[in-house]
Amino acid sequence: VRETLIESSDKSTTRCAICKIRSYSFCRCLHDDQLKIFSGISTEKEFKDKETVFLQQEDSKHLYNITKGNIKIYKLLSDGRIQIIGFLYPGDFFGSYKKGKYNYSAEAIGDVRLCVFKQELLDNYLEKNMNLAKELLHMTSHELTLAQDRIGVLGKMNANERVAKFILNISEQRARIGWQNNPVSLPMIRQDIADYLGLTLETVSREITRFKTSNLIKVMNAKQIFIVDKEKL
Template structure:
């Protein structure tokens, strides 16, 4: 959206990002193959690492707010983030959930077009936007990688448009669970049971459903034996083929 401890988070300032002063974790990063650093050799990686600052967030802490100066870009290396926009009447539209390996913060204007907030404890690599742009001039590999990332984001946006506009609540929840399983597999993590760390309200704000509808649909799928709700925000996909049929061949 590694071999060192991603879960160690400051308990003194629970809603504020905390910079880490340790040596760069790039060499040990298990999601490097999914990040902007994937195509870089060791010398190029060292140059990118020199620009990077590690940042930790606790669950619920904001990374940045819509309209804030877009001075930095980020690679999420651990945890889950949600990105969202607020409507004029105060309603919220969650536009996506980000996981380890995901890149965020690029802006066509001088300010961020959306807000980002930690769903779970997160670790990110932060890069000054203008310095990374300068580096891209010397390393076309980074620009090419960002274009690839942008293409994937466009595909994800198109999928969400389908979810919001053409699917029933049951189809939306089934598609959402399969999407989480697919993303987990891409990161080399267990796809079943799948981790669902976000709240029912967050899921509803992503899928265009009320919290009550999300909860009711999960309960119905559980009662039918299609999924099992497990401890620690885990959902077992008990009958995957049936779930795929509900999702409409996701």
């Protein structure tokens, strides 16, 4: 893990003020003068592909906001299997905990940069900034939405529908943060997609091939899919 600060040519410009994902992050409600203080309670850390950010049941000392890259969040089940909860994008806030322990594990997908907050410092700041506290509540509810979406996907859809829904959801997530959403970039490995959807790797590959044969998608490479017919997919 490498801790880093983004320097600006203008010394009076804070790291938060020049943050590229500020417009869709929970700190978007802060004014420039508030950002100067807010920058002082956070640092940035970089993680390499597959590097662990934190593990389930570790002491929860920090909270995180993604400024670059993607994060996989998952739970380790009692039988040793991994249950992937979801995939997070720039602007997403994560690190929920219960009784001082993280509720899940988090791992980097590709190169990742995170804005890191000490829980105690952030809690103190939120007590004085109710607008920010409301934004944070909205962002943390996204984690619950991910879990609910997963239950819906696994409980009511067949394999074909699960894979299609996953591709469309990723496209919508990218559109939400202003990224190109077609072609759809899939930074996660196929096995992680299969685990998330409750399918085998072979089934995921078969369904993607079926979509391709039906001219619903074009597989541009291992990490990119172009949606040809969104309505039929």
